Amino acid sequence: MSTQSNDRIAATLIPGDGIGPEISNAVVKILDALEAPFAWDVQQGGMAGIESSGDPLPAALLESVGRTKLALKGPLTTPVGGGFRSVNVRLREAFGLYANLRPVRTMIPGGRYEDIDIVLVRENLEGLYVAFEHFIAVGDDPRAVAISQGINTREEARRIVRFAFEYAVQHGRKKVTIVHKANVLKALTGLFLEAGREIAKEYEGRIAVDDRIVDACAMQLVLNPWQFDVIVTTNLFGDILSDQLAGLVGGLGMAPGANIGEKAAIFEAVHGSAPDIAGQGIANPLALLLAAALMLEHVQRSDLAGRLRSAILQTVQADSVRTRDIGGSASTQEFADAIIRRVLA
Structure with missing residues (x-):
């Protein structure tokens, strides 16, 4: 430095x-x-x-x-x-800057949720935000069909999940939840889940692990956010869930962020x-x-x-x-x- x-x-x-x-x-x-x-x-x-x-x-x-x-x-x-x-x-x-860190914590009592203390780790460089996009013309409409491709690599998935587990170890956290959509996006986020489970084995006995489908995670964050500790997920899902988390503690005005690379x-x-x-x-x-x-x-x-x-x-x-x-x-x-x-x- x-x-x-x-x-x-x-x-x-x-x-x-x-x-x-x-x-x-x-x-x-x-x-x-x-x-x-x-x-x-x-x-x-x-x-x-x-x-x-x-x-x-x-x-x-x-x-x-x-x-x-x-x-x-x-x-x-x-x-x-x-x-x-x-x-x-x-x-x-x-x-x-491959890791986006978004911690949220209740600071002002009396809101809809009390005692919130959750950290979201978002992969920052891949997923659907690589924005490989184009249009296909049909008839007289040059923008009749929009196509977007996302990219996840095993190496990057391992790196961001390891970042989340290391953060948990260093900050006395107990559990990491891997969030995905592998039931539908079987390749794009299935790879992320697979790589995440591989890394989780290295921390067995030190940090607990579970996983959630992203839509179920969003619902559970409203119903029972206290079950979550550290969440790690892909770029698009992390973007959405981090704002939802900020809403639990009063909005984006209460939410810091860090973008960290090597x-x-x-x-x-x-x-x-x-x-x-x-x-x-x-x-x-x-x-x-x-x-x-x-x-x-x-x-x-x-x-x-x-x-x-x-x-x-x-x-x-x-x-x-x-x-x-x-x-x-x-x-x-x-x-x-x-x-x-x-x-x-």
């Missing part, structure tokens, strides 16, 4: 667009109060990248992440039309850029702040990650300081200041 001589850790900060700069500013202030070790290289992306360089994923941003191998990313908007591919997909491909890691708020409230000072920085806690764990500073999460819980529970979207009236800055007071207490 790239570091500076004074034990600071070089990291790329991508504020993003919409509410991104506001929540990024709040998070950096909180991390400074925590004396987090990051030395930021600020780079523009999304709409801000288009304004600065004509590309939502500028070369300077890619160079920075390639050098630091570590990034904290606010929401990035990919323009509709104009031939731009998803910025997030391009980042994952550029740095081989050579780089990018930590992010997974919600959108919310341009309708940008500049009003009311955005909730929690998702990006929780992503920063994951980032601290990644650089072996679990002590600081624990202090940060404790300060957040004390702020939203004991102090009842919350932004509007989670039942309070605090501005972005007031919320950040309240967390800083807890960090410094």
Whole structure:
């Protein structure tokens, strides 16, 4: 990992667009109060990248992440039309970020579900999101038939399932659930299930394992989410289930994400850029702040990650300081200041 001589850790900060700069500013202030070790290289992306360089994923941003191998990313908007591919997909491909980590935990009591603590591990590079797609013309309709192909490889399935089991071991988790659709997609996700069961044997006696068909898993997450601990699944299923999981704890504003590869890691708020409230000072920085806690764990500073999460819980529970979207009236800055007071207490 790239570091500076004074034990600071070089990291790329991508504020993003919409509410991104506001929540990024709040998070950096909180991390400074925590004396987090990051030395930021600020780079523009999304709409801000288009304004600065004509590309939502500028070369300077890619160079920075390639050098630091570590990034904290606010929401990035990919323009509709104009031939731009998803910025997030391009980042994952550029740095081989094969594992998407989405933990969800109840932080505000009194909701529909209490005591939720589930981690979803999503394969990030294969499946139907490789988007090998084309149309077939019929008669006068050039787009009469749409065809899409997905790809899963045994090697990648093994790698992501092993990541999930290793995460479970390292974080004191008890069970991994492999989610698939092998009853219908017998080749595409049957291979994933087969490879998952192979890897699970290596952890026999340490981590329990079971599997679920994806539609049954979605139903069980509503009926009895407490039966799940760590879930590992393919790209499309993981995309859907991770948002469902976020709904159990209050929505995407409470859900951090991490994209991890062998050579780089990018930590992010997974919600959108919310341009309708940008500049009003009311955005909730929690998702990006929780992503920063994951980032601290990644650089072996679990002590600081624990202090940060404790300060957040004390702020939203004991102090009842919350932004509007989670039942309070605090501005972005007031919320950040309240967390800083807890960090410094």
